[in-house]
Amino acid sequence: MSWILTAAKAICPLCECALQIERPASPPHWGLWRCPVCKKNRGWVPTPPEELHGWVMPMGRNKGLTLSTIAGRTSGVEYLRWCAENLKDTRLRKVIATYLQQLEAEAEKVSV
Numbered sequence: 001m002s003w004i005l006t007a008a009k010a011i012c013p014l015c016e017c018a019l020q021i022e023r024p025a026s027p028p029h030w031g032l033w034r035c036p037v038c039k040k041n042r043g044w045v046p047t048p049p050e051e052l053h054g055w056v057m058p059m060g061r062n063k064g065l066t067l068s069t070i071a072g073r074t075s076g077v078e079y080l081r082w083c084a085e086n087l088k089d090t091r092l093r094k095v096i097a098t099y100l101q102q103l104e105a106e107a108e109k110v111s112v
């Protein structure tokens, strides 16, 4: 699960500098988080970060809705958290987990 944490804040756990996305990456990955200082790989990026809000849920009771729409609904974030842990589709779990981390990172920025 360490890749989620590093992708979330996009900060290297070793030297704490901002990670960069290296592209292209081997499919089905979109990119690779990489630390420009210690040169270590910090996990896959499943989809372009700026596209996560508009990413459409392909299955379940929220099928056809974007992640930001789902997150804005009652219990939507809880539902996405459940998906990120329980869905069988590994890539889908990563996309949703990355989106949730991005939401939390944005919430932190606002509260600072």
Ligand SMILES: [Zn+2]
Residues within 6 Å of the ligand: 012, 013, 014, 015, 016, 017, 035, 036, 037, 038, 039, 040
């Ligand atoms: Zn580093």
